[in-house]
Amino acid sequence: MGHVNEMTFYEQVGGEETFRRLVHRFYQGVAGDPLLRPMYPEEDLGPAEERLRLFLIQYWGGPSTYSQDRGHPRLRMRHAPFTVDRAAHDAWLKHMRDAVDELGLPAEHEQTLWKYLTYAAASMVNSAEPLG
Template sequence: MPTHGEAPFRALVAAFYRRIPSDPILGPMYPEDDLAGAEQRLADFVVQRLGGAPVYSQKRGHPRLRMRHAPFPVDRAARDRWMLLMRHALGESDLPDDAKRGLDAFLGDVATFLINR
C-alpha cells in the first residue's frame, strides 16, 4: 500500500464492479440496489488486506469470507467468471505489472477458497 496508495486499488474494484450488472452468472447474485455499497466493501477489504487502513474491519468486523459467501452459489464457473472480470479490470489498471501479478495470484486463491458447491 505505501508504494501505490489506495487510489489504484479502489479504481480496480470500480472497474470490476462496472462489469457485474451485465454479467449473466454474477449479475443476479449482487444486490441491484446496493452495488455501490458492495463495491465499497470489496475495495475496503482489498485495501486493508494489502496493509492499508483497517476500514473494512471497522465497518464490517471480521471478514469471515466463507461464511459471508455461503448464501451465494459459488461454483467453479462462478469463480472463474469472477476472476475473468477481475482480469479485465486488471488489464485497465495503472498498477505496475508486479502488483498486478501479486493481486491476480492472491485473488485467485481466495476465489478458489470461496467455492462452496
C-alpha cells in the same frame, strides 16, 4: 521516512486510488454479467463495491476501515448463501482480470495482486461440480 522496501503493497501500487479503480472496473463487469449480477441482491452495487474496496485496502496494508465497520472478514461465511460454482468463479476472475489489466501495474506488483485474487476466488467456491 523508512527505506522504500518498508512501504506496504498498498502504498507501492498507489494507495486508495488504485483500489478504487480496480474495484469500480470489476463491478462494471459484474453489473452486466447474467451469472454474477443476481448474487448481489442490492439494486445498487455501490455498497458491495465499497465493501470489497475497503477489504482489499485493509488486506494490502492500508487503513483498517473494513474491520472497524464490519468485524472479521469471514469471507466463506458471507458468501455461503450463494452457490459459487466453477462458472461463477471463472466469471469473477474474468472481470477481475480486466480490472487488473487496466491498472497497468508493474509486472511484479501485478503478479502479486493476481496471485492473491486467484487464491481468493478459489477459496470462495462452495459447490463442487461432479467431474466428467
